[in-house]
Amino acid sequence: MPASLPETDTDTAQSAVVAAIEVLQLSKHVADVAAPGGRLTILSDIDFTVAAGTTVAIVGASGSGKSTLLGLLAGLDTPSEGSVRLDGEDIYALDEDGRALLRKRKLGFVFQSFQLLGHLNALENVMLPLELRGDGQARAKAEQMLG
Secondary structure, eight states, X not given: OOOOOOOXXXXXXXXXXXXXXXXXXXXXXXXXXXXXXXXEEEEEEEEEEEETTOOOOOXXXXXXXXXXXXXXXXXXXXXXXEEEEETTEEGGGSOHHHHHHHHHHHOOOOOTTOOOOTTSXXXXXXXXXXXXXXXXXXXXXXXXXXX
């Protein structure tokens, strides 16, 4: 009878990894009279997990669905199918106000056509959303982010 291997620190660490974002069977379709069946598929059955503390880049050609995906991940748009979990919470089980509160607490989002406030310096622009959510460590966190 084979002996079982003891659990290692690596096994324990991997099982303790918290998924910051879980995407399950995410799809987005829009009506399009020119498309076959009158429907254009922008994203189809997307599945991935992003562990807390990792950095991910979403790359692709213009029109490939990157901005649509980001909008869905942030709860700014609704999927045709599938779910997005942020820290284990299904964001689409929340109403729009609930998603807005979730974004306020847990997300930072820089739009493609972002607008910095000209009367604020770079540090102050980074501090602003932290201050708006009442973070007493806004300056220290902003300084760390700007490195």
